[in-house]
Amino acid sequence: MAYLHDHGYTPLTLEAFIRLLEGDRSEKSPEKPVLLTFDDGYLDNYEEAMPILAKYGFPATLFVSPGMTEQDGYLNWEQIKKMQAGGWDIQPHGMSHPHLPKLSADEQAYEIVEARKQIEERLGTKADIFCYPYGEYNKTTLKLLQHHGFRYAFTIDQGFATNEQSPYLLKRIFVNGEENLNAFAAKLPKLK
C-alpha cells in the first residue's frame, strides 16, 4: 500500500471503478486507477488490512462467502459492518465458497442468489457484483448471473480489467503475500 501511495496509484471504490469501466465521462479518471479486492472474508482483512488501508485512505472491495462468516479465522458481521463503514464495498463470493461447475443449476442459483440476499439484508446495500470462488464457472453460472441481474463478475484470470472483456469475465492480478515488493511492482500496469 505504501508503494501504491508513493507511486501515485489511486484505489477506487467499486462504483467509481464501474463508472470508469463504463466510460462515464463525468467520472474523472485518476492517472493510475486500481481496484483493491480481497476474497473469502478472512479475519486478517479486518485486523491487518483495514488499518493499513485506513492509514492511506484507500477504499477496497471484499468478496465474502456469507456461509463462512462467524467461524474461526473468518470475519463476523459486526466486523464486516465496520469495514463497510470504513469504505469497503462488500460483495458476494458464493454462500459456501463452492466449486460452482460441480453443482446443479439449482444449487448454483442458491449459492449465488442467497449470498447476495444475505449481504443486502445485513448491510442494506446492493450486492450485485459477483466473484467466482476458485475462479471457476461454467455456462450455467454465466446464465444465472445474467438472469438474476448481476452487473459484473470477477475471475482470477490474470490481467487488467478492461471494458473489452465480458462483464462477467473481468480479469484481476493475483498478489501473493509472500512475494517481495519488486515482484509486486512488476505486476502493476505500466501507466504513464
Ligand SMILES: [Zn+2]
Ligand atoms: Zn475465494
